Amino acid sequence: MLERITQPNDVKQLSIQEAEILADEIRDFLVDSISHTGGHLASNLGTVELTIALHRILDFPEDKLVWDVGHQSYTHKILTGRKEEFATLRQYGGLSGFPKRSESDCDSFDTGHSSTSLAAGLGFAWARNLTGEHYRVVSVIGDGALTGGEAFEALNNAAALKQNYMIVLNDNHMSISENVGSLSEQLFKMRTSNGYTGLKDGVQHSLERIPVYGDKIVATIRRTKSGIKQLVIPGMIFEEMGIMYLGPVDGHNIAAMEKTFREAAHVKGPVLVHVLTKKGRGYRPAERLPARFHGAEPFDKEKGLPLTQRGATYTDIFSTVMRKMGDRNGKLVAITAAMMDGTGLKRFHNMFPERFFDVGIAEQYAVTFAAALSLQGLQPVFAVYSSFLQRAYDQILHDVCIGRLPVVFAIDRAGLVGGDGDTHQGIFDLTYLSTIPNMTVMAPKNKWELSDMLKFAIDFDAPIALRYPKGEAYDGLKEFRRTIVCGQAEELYGEGEILLFAVGSMVQTAVEAREALEKEGCKVAVCNARFVKPLDEEYLKEAAARFAAIVTLEENVLAGGFGEAVCRVLRNMGYTGIVENVAIEDTFVEHGSVKELKHMLGLDADGVTKRVLSICDRLKKI
Numbered sequence: 001m002l003e004r005i006t007q008p009n010d011v012k013q014l015s016i017q018e019a020e021i022l023a024d025e026i027r028d029f030l031v032d033s034i035s036h037t038g039g040h041l042a043s044n045l046g047t048v049e050l051t052i053a054l055h056r057i058l059d060f061p062e063d064k065l066v067w068d069v070g071h072q073s074y075t076h077k078i079l080t081g082r083k084e085e086f087a088t089l090r091q092y093g094g095l096s097g098f099p100k101r102s103e104s105d106c107d108s109f110d111t112g113h114s115s116t117s118l119a120a121g122l123g124f125a126w127a128r129n130l131t132g133e134h135y136r137v138v139s140v141i142g143d144g145a146l147t148g149g150e151a152f153e154a155l156n157n158a159a160a161l162k163q164n165y166m167i168v169l170n171d172n173h174m175s176i177s178e179n180v181g182s183l184s185e186q187l188f189k190m191r192t193s194n195g196y197t198g199l200k201d202g203v204q205h206s207l208e209r210i211p212v213y214g215d216k217i218v219a220t221i222r223r224t225k226s227g228i229k230q231l232v233i234p235g236m237i238f239e240e241m242g243i244m245y246l247g248p249v250d251g252h253n254i255a256a257m258e259k260t261f262r263e264a265a266h267v268k269g270p271v272l273v274h275v276l277t278k279k280g281r282g283y284r285p286a287e288r289l290p291a292r293f294h295g296a297e298p299f300d301k302e303k304g305l306p307l308t309q310r311g312a313t314y315t316d317i318f319s320t321v322m323r324k325m326g327d328r329n330g331k332l333v334a335i336t337a338a339m340m341d342g343t344g345l346k347r348f349h350n351m352f353p354e355r356f357f358d359v360g361i362a363e364q365y366a367v368t369f370a371a372a373l374s375l376q377g378l379q380p381v382f383a384v385y386s387s388f389l390q391r392a393y394d395q396i397l398h399d400v401c402i403g404r405l406p407v408v409f410a411i412d413r414a415g416l417v418g419g420d421g422d423t424h425q426g427i428f429d430l431t432y433l434s435t436i437p438n439m440t441v442m443a444p445k446n447k448w449e450l451s452d453m454l455k456f457a458i459d460f461d462a463p464i465a466l467r468y469p470k471g472e473a474y475d476g477l478k479e480f481r482r483t484i485v486c487g488q489a490e491e492l493y494g495e496g497e498i499l500l501f502a503v504g505s506m507v508q509t510a511v512e513a514r515e516a517l518e519k520e521g522c523k524v525a526v527c528n529a530r531f532v533k534p535l536d537e538e539y540l541k542e543a544a545a546r547f548a549a550i551v552t553l554e555e556n557v558l559a560g561g562f563g564e565a566v567c568r569v570l571r572n573m574g575y576t577g578i579v580e581n582v583a584i585e586d587t588f589v590e591h592g593s594v595k596e597l598k599h600m601l602g603l604d605a606d607g608v609t610k611r612v613l614s615i616c617d618r619l620k621k622i
Contacts, residue, residue, distance in 0.1 A: 001025055007081045008060035008106055011052055016255050019056070023048045023254065026075055027282040029083070035301040037089040038419060039097050040071040042280040042293040046172050046251075050140070050275055051075035053257035054168070057265060058136060064108040064124045068117035068141040068151075070098035071295075072170070073107075080106040090419030092592025092600075097419060112423020113388070114361045115148025117141050118167060122154055125165040136164065136265060143171045144338055147360035158270040159242025166264050167243070167272040170251065172279040238272045247274030252281060291341045295420070311475070314468040315412055317447045319344030321454045322381065326352045332458060335370055335382045337363045343383035343412050363388055367395035367407070374405045379458055383410040386426025386467065387417075393432055400463050401438040407464075408457045409433075414443070414467035415505055415555035416598060421591030426467075427584050430503075431560035433465050434533045440464040440486065441532040443504030447473035448481055449530075456484040469505045469555070471594065476508060480528070489529050489536035496523035497619065498612060499547040503529040503562050506553035506582070509598075512605035513612065520609070522616045532562045540569050548622075549578035549615045555603060558583035578615055582608055 001022040005011060014022060026048050034041045052075070058065060060080060067073045077095070078086075082104065088094025099107035109120045121139030128135055145151060146169065158165070238245045244267050249260050257275060264271045280286030285304025286293035298307045326332050326348055333355045334348045340358055349356040359366045363384060370380035389396075389411060400407050414426040433441050440462060444450040450468055457464045482490050492507075493514060502510040510526045517524050525547065527539065532554075543550060550570065552563035563581030570579055584601055598604040602611070 002029060002078075002083070005079055005081075005083070008079070009055070011055045011079050016258075019052050019254050020049075023052055024282070026052075026078060029078070029086075030074060031283050031301055033086045033089065034296060035299050037087065037091065038295075038297045038299075039089050040074070040294060041283070041296045042286040042290040043072040044074040045281050045283055045286055046277045046279040047072045047140075047170060048075050048281070049252045049254045050168070050170060050257060050277060051079065053254050053261060054138060054140075055079045056254075056258050057261045058138065061105040061108075063136040064121070064138070065106075066109045066117040066121045066124070066137070066139045067099055067111055068139065068145045069114045070111035072140075072142075073099050076106070077104075080104055090421070090591050092590070092596045094591075096421055096591055098421065098423060110423075112421070113391070114145035115141075115151040117145075118151050118154030118158070121165060121167070122158060122161065125161055125163065129161075129163050136166070138166045138168060140168045140170055143169065143173065144361055147338075147362055149362060149364055155238070155241055155243065161270055162268060164265060164267055165270045166261070166267075167270065168261075169247075169272055169274045170277055171248070171274060172251075172277045242270070244269065244271040245274065246271060248276045249273060251275040251277030294342075310472045312447065312473055313471055314444075314447065314450055314473045315342075315344040315470075317450050317473055318383070318410060318412070318454060318468070319347050321451050322383075323347045323351055325455065325458055326355065329379065329458065330355075331377060331379045333357065333373055333378050333380050335359065335366050335380055337361055337366050337384060337388065339383070339385065339388075342385070343410070345383055363392040364395050367392040368399045370407045371395075371399040371403070371405050374407050375403075379406065379408070381408040381410055381458065383412060385413040385424070386411050386415075386429045387413065387424045390428065390432065396433070396439070396463070397436050401436045404438045404462050406461050408454075408460070409463075409465040410454070410457075411465055411467040413470045415469045416589065416594045416603075417470045418594045418597065419591050422588040425589045426469075427555065427557050427589065429465070429467055430532050430554060430556040430562055434562075434565065435560060436463075438463055439533060441467070442484075442530055443467050443532065445474065445480075445490075445502075445504065445507035445528045445530075446477050447475055448478060449484075449528075452481070452484050453530075456486075460486075467504065474505070474508045476511065484530070487531050487534040487536055489527050489531070489539045491525070491527045491539070493524075493526045496525045497547055498522070498524045498549045498551065498615060499543050500524055500526045500551050500553060500608070500612070501529055501543070501566060502526065502553035503532055505555050506603070509603065509605050509608060510553055513608040516605055516609045517612055520613060522613060524612060529562065532565065535565055535569055537569055540566065541573060544570060544573055544575040544577070547577065548619055549580070550575075551580045551582060551608075551612060551615070553582045553603075553608065556583060558585055578618065580611060580615065582611060 001018055002025040085095040090097045098112045101107050117139040121137050125137045249256050264273050279290040334345050335357045336343050336345050338361045340346050366382055370382050373380045417424050433439055444453050453466050457466050480492055500510040507528045514524050514526050552566045554562040563583050567579050
């Protein structure tokens, strides 16, 4: 059947029985393909039938299908003619792991972060009505993403829409970690009779036909029926918000979903279809360990094990230190936004469950919650991915930094993250955090310094951010382990007339470039900045007197980042030497391996070496 799907809408030509066979073939294809390329497996295996059912009632590219996050859109890509490109999935220049309008006109909205699909869907629906068009609009949102504030903001506005708009709630009891909170519990309890909506509409229409008093009777019933409805039909939170609720429906029964979707498409107004799916369905390792197969590296599909074994990651180091510090410090509390496994807090949770808080996909809430905890003498650590912390900028500024509250931001996946692409690259945090008064920002050069910095941060008496990259932790430079002092840099090598002033992951790059430059007869010094804010101005003053050129290195955008801050300090000192910034120019960075991206951006040792050799030539001419 899969060979018959070559372009959008081909799936409509299949019978229900053939569509069920297609679902099995797509699962086999996804497991085989992702085992080679890596990617989001569990979420896609859970939405195969759901996607097929939607494609059987929608017309592409005219209709608008908006995926929340978008990491579960692989089947959609296959059904819209992109199967042959899956060998390039998440590879540099290849198929994106998320919906991309530049990739296909069947992708209606670029997504990557959670809780956005309802707002986008409502935008499409209102635009359709205002322009007099007739396309259908469907948003697919997971039960985990529904905990995000933006989703509730959209639901609050949905009732004003009087034309059809379909929300498909994909309920698999999971986000990345297991879902938490009262909303998740309500969704678990939800059950409704198939005849409820028809009965409700029939009674309402009959009453409204009664002359003079019909409308008044309906209004009276509406005022009194709420309590009865809550008793008869649990979980009618959506109906109370003016959104018709249908379901739950078996998310692996194509015929049942197709029938329900067709009924929902005739509703005049917003309608939510509650679909129950199983994450990882059809592949036993992913069913057993859905979190591990959320974003999988290439794996042995027979055993379900990664093809390559890596050393300890920065996340592993953070996890170990948090667990040890939890033993020693009864006031230490850990917070995550639905990323317990991803941020390495599972061990802390297992050891100290009463001091662990998973708030769901709610980064804004997490920051303000942490602020209040700190006011009561606790020591909160909020572990979060760099690209997700962007969502809480206002709370960091307003609720933490204005009050100078001692909250630790443990920022994982800082810098380039690779295959997830432009929506997930953590290349803005040095900039957006450095703009805020009272915030201290630091980054470790290796795994030992991460350990030391985390201990320093926990005892710090003001807001502090510790950012570290994705992947295996650097274990070089073990001999350099100077005590962490706020705002104090660490010079590693002092010879030469050019200084490489690097922060975080770029210290390793600076050392590698130094070795390459020595072979070219160019000696350079290397300093580990440690702190982006406050900068070590005393060291920079000394460096200005010693070096004819200073090159800053950061895995962050140039605008407002570490390099520009160094330039400002040197300019104010009257430095007349050469200053160059190695950073990411004003651009979003697409998907690809971190190694490829660094080379493309000139952030690897080879790129730094070429920049410094050019400076050497300029100095010789002076």
